[in-house]
Amino acid sequence: xxxxxxxxxxxxxxxxxxxxxxxxxxxQRCLTCGRLRYPPLVGCPDCLGRTYEWRDLRPTGTVWSxxxxxxxxxxxxxxxxxxxxxxxxxxxxPRITGRVLPxxxxxxxxxxxxxSFESVTDEVTLIQWQLL
Amino acid sequence: MDVAGKVAIVGIxxxxxxxxxxxxxxxxxxxxxxxxxxxxxxxxEDVDGLIACKSAQGLGNDVAVGELLGxxxxxxxxxxxxxxxxxxxxxxxxxxxGMAETIVMSYGANARTGKVDFGAPLGGVDLATASxxxxxxxxxxxxxxRHKYLYGTTDEQFGWIAVGQREWAGRNPNAIFxxxxxMADYLATPYLVEPLRRPDVTMISDGGVAVVVTTAxxxxxxxxxxxxxxGIAEQSGVRGAYNPDNLLRPWLRDAARSIWTKTGxxxxxxxVLYIQDPTAVWSLQMLEYYGFCGIxxxxxxxxxxxxxxxxxLPLNTHGGQxxxxxxxxxxxxxxxxxxxxxxxxxxxxxxxxxxxxCSSQAFSxxxxxxxxxxPAVAA
Ligand SMILES: [Zn+2]
Numbered sequence: 001x002x003x004x005x006x007x008x009x010x011x012x013x014x015x016x017x018x019x020x021x022x023x024x025x026x027x028q029r030c031l032t033c034g035r036l037r038y039p040p041l042v043g044c045p046d047c048l049g050r051t052y053e054w055r056d057l058r059p060t061g062t063v064w065s066x067x068x069x070x071x072x073x074x075x076x077x078x079x080x081x082x083x084x085x086x087x088x089x090x091x092x093x094p095r096i097t098g099r100v101l102p103x104x105x106x107x108x109x110x111x112x113x114x115x116s117f118e119s120v121t122d123e124v125t126l127i128q129w130q131l132l
Numbered sequence: 133m134d135v136a137g138k139v140a141i142v143g144i145x146x147x148x149x150x151x152x153x154x155x156x157x158x159x160x161x162x163x164x165x166x167x168x169x170x171x172x173x174x175x176x177e178d179v180d181g182l183i184a185c186k187s188a189q190g191l192g193n194d195v196a197v198g199e200l201l202g203x204x205x206x207x208x209x210x211x212x213x214x215x216x217x218x219x220x221x222x223x224x225x226x227x228x229x230g231m232a233e234t235i236v237m238s239y240g241a242n243a244r245t246g247k248v249d250f251g252a253p254l255g256g257v258d259l260a261t262a263s264x265x266x267x268x269x270x271x272x273x274x275x276x277x278r279h280k281y282l283y284g285t286t287d288e289q290f291g292w293i294a295v296g297q298r299e300w301a302g303r304n305p306n307a308i309f310x311x312x313x314x315m316a317d318y319l320a321t322p323y324l325v326e327p328l329r330r331p332d333v334t335m336i337s338d339g340g341v342a343v344v345v346t347t348a349x350x351x352x353x354x355x356x357x358x359x360x361x362x363g364i365a366e367q368s369g370v371r372g373a374y375n376p377d378n379l380l381r382p383w384l385r386d387a388a389r390s391i392w393t394k395t396g397x398x399x400x401x402x403x404v405l406y407i408q409d410p411t412a413v414w415s416l417q418m419l420e421y422y423g424f425c426g427i428x429x430x431x432x433x434x435x436x437x438x439x440x441x442x443x444x445l446p447l448n449t450h451g452g453q454x455x456x457x458x459x460x461x462x463x464x465x466x467x468x469x470x471x472x473x474x475x476x477x478x479x480x481x482x483x484x485x486x487x488x489x490c491s492s493q494a495f496s497x498x499x500x501x502x503x504x505x506x507p508a509v510a511a
Contacts, residue, residue, distance in 0.1 A: 004266075006257045013258070037374065039258055045374045065281070065379070067265070067273035068326035074251035074266040082326075085265045087274055087379070097260035097274075109281035126262055 004076040008123050013040040015054050020125040023117045027094050029055040038094040059115035061090035063129075066100065066107045086129055088113055096127065103131045136395065137507030139224045140351035140358035143172025143236075143344030144466045149457030150308055152338040153245040157192040160340030161240030162200045168236060168342035173355045179344070181207035181232030183219045185239040185460070188248050192240040207232040213239075216343075216462040217408075217491040217499035221364045223345040234346040239462045242338045250336070268494065269333050272411035273325040275379045279416065280327060282428060287327060289431030291318045293412035293447075294331040294454050296440040301451025303441070303479035306463075308337055309455040332412040334453035341462035343469075348507060359472045362486070362510040363395035363502040370496050378495055384421035387490075387498035392423070395502055395510035399424050402502075403484045404471050405445055408461030408491035409452045418490045419447075422500070446481045461491045465501075472505050485509070 008017035019026035027038040032049025036057075043050045066086035072078045084100040084107055100107055101116055113129040120126055145167025147160050161184065169176060182205045184194040193210040207226055211219050216239065223235040243250075250268070253261040265271070279285050295318050301307035313331060321329045351358035367387035369375055375383065392398060399422065407415045416430045424445060425433035439447035450456045450467035457463055468487035470476045476484075485505055492498045502510065 004253065004257045004262050006259070006262050010256070016259075039373060041374070045371060065274040065278040067270055067277060067328075068323065069264055069270070070323045070326060072264075073269065073325070074249075074253075074264075077264045077266070080264065083264055085260070085263050085270065085274075097263065097265055099263040109277065124262070127259060128263070 003120070004074065005121065005124050012042050016040050017124065019054065019056070020117060020127055021123070025057045025059055025090070025096070025115055025127060026054040027057060028052040036092070036094050038096060057090050057092040057094065061088040061113055063087070063107060063109050063111040063113060064089045064095055065109055086113070088129055098126065099128045101128050101130050105131060107131065135224055135228065135364055136362050136510040137360050138348050139227050139345055140348055140360045141343055141469050141503065142346050142351050142354040142356060142358055143168040143174065144469050145169070145171050146341040146459070146463065146466060147339045149306060149337050149339040149459060149463070151245055152242060155242060155338070157187045157189070157240040157242055158196045158200045159240070160242060160338065161192050161197050161238040161342070162340070164240065164340030164342035165201060165236050165238050168344050171356070172344040174234070174344065176201060176203050179203065179234050179236050180205050181223065181226055181235030183209050183211065183223055183235060183237040185211050185215050185219050185237070186213045187241045188213050188243050188250070189246065192238070197238055197240070205232065207235070212493070213460055215493060216460065216465050217489055217501055218366065218497070220343070220345065220361070220465065220501055221366060221499060224361055224364060227345065227347055234344065234350065236342055236344050238340065238342040239460060240340040241459065243458065244336045244338045248336070267325070268410050269325040269328050271379055271495065272413040273328045276327050276413045276416070278380065283431065285431035287319060288315060289435045290412065290416060291315060292434040292437070292440070293415050294318060297448050297452045297455045298331070299441050300449045300479055301455035303477070304450050304456060307451040307456040308335060309451070328411060328413070331454060334410045335458050337458040339457055339459055341459050341466060343465060357473050357505055359469045359503050359505060360507045361501060362504045363391055363397070364500070365391035365394055366497065366499045368497045372496060381417060381492065381495065384417060384492065384498050387500050388422040391500040391502065397486070397502060397510055401486050402445070402488045404449060404468065404481050404487045405447050406464040406468050406487065406489040407448060408464055409448065409454055410494070412454060414492060415447065422490055441479070449476065449479050449481060464489055464491070468503055472503060
């Protein structure tokens with residue numbers, strides 16, 4: 001099995017993965033200009049501030065777009081098709097892309113979702129989206 | 133500096149596009165260079181510049197190509213993959229600055245027989261890739277789904293890109309996919325990454341392509357009608373994921389504004405249009421951003437048939453990457469030159485005098501060029 005797994009010890013993204021393991025969505029907030037940013041980045045691309053804190057966001061949002069993989073385009077996803085990946089605009093602003101949990105209904109843009117935290121190894125927990 | 137009419141494309145060459153087992157990226161690039169030099173009536177010693185564009189694996193740079201071609205041109209440079217238009221722009225700048233007078237630009241690939249894994253993540257694994265958002269088809273499908281939501285674009289409207297290009301490819305002996313594809317066939321094709329079907333996504337093929345560029349003065353003594361560079365523009369989006377709505381590549385609109393302003397031309401001046409197409413979504417976006425139709429109106433515009441054979445805006449008349457071959461947009465430029473020379477055979481567009489080539493490097497850069505047999509078209 002050649003699963004695609006993130007480096008949860010990455011010096012920049014590590015706290016994001018640690019938060020996910022604890023069932024939270026945490027993103028960086030620039031201490032200079034106050035903007036939230038995701039994906040994790042070492043500095044603020046708006047004001048170039050290098051100091052930041054991690055801020056927990058509400059786990060709810062709206063589907064901005066989605067795509068349904070009918071074929072695995074990487075061996076790690078063999079046997080998982082069809083699966084849906086959605087860009088979710090969180091109620092607190094940032095957009096986070098993750099897998100949609102299989103549900104009774106097909107996804108449509110604008111659907112409300114809530115984060116679900118799916119542990120795939122002892123160290124890696126993926127944020128997935130549950131249709132509300 | 134105004135570039136209009138000062139530099140011209142005088143040679144085009146390419147290998148067979150398809151499967152070239154056992155051949156290196158550099159062999160394919162050099163074979164294409166030899167063909168392009170022959171087309172221009174030049175020997176390798178006549179070239180004082182080499183711009184080599186890397187393959188998807190990062191091979192085929194100027195050092196590797198120069199070694200096999202056996203030249204030490206005063207000017208040699210290398211650009212990343214997928215950068216034919218950017219290579220042309222660099223060649224124009226090098227020539228106008230006096231760094232070189234005659235430049236050959238090359239690209240070689242063996243991605244098909246080399247079995248390059250285009251689903252492998254390009255950087256580290258983040259939440260999106262770990263969730264299965266892999267291959268360029270993924271983000272393109274997200275962009276298309278958003279377009280459908282915003283503007284009501286239908287599968288059938290969007291499908292006219294792939295179907296239309298297959299119609300063109302049927303008239304192109306170089307094209308790899310020539311089997312007719314009707315709209316019914318298209319709609320019956322299963323989704324690959326919904327809402328994209330297999331015909332909406334580039335094929336993978338091997339091959340080399342090369343283009344020779346020189347000054348307008350020298351071009352007049354060459355065997356073929358010179359194809360002048362009438363205008364060039366670029367716009368980066370290298371802020372990447374931190375651009376608002378980057379999946380929709382809003383910075384393409386700035387590339388468009390730049391080329392129309394610089395040339396004083398407008399969409400109605402364009403006889404044949406080329407859009408680099410790793411996926412058909414790129415064509416959908418660029419038709420809108422460059423102003424060939426309104427924002428959100430590409431679906432109905434395509435359904436009216438303008439881009440198909442016989443339409444008023446022939447698009448990717450060689451079949452593009454969806455039907456002709458996978459040459460990172462290099463064959464788009466070759467085809468533009470063929471059309472402007474009047475050498476496009478069965479698919480020749482009557483009176484093609486001005487061509488436009490719009491390309492992008494996925495989610496980071498855009499480039500546009502306008503080419504014409506009239507050196508004064510944008511002057
Ligand atoms: Zn900041």
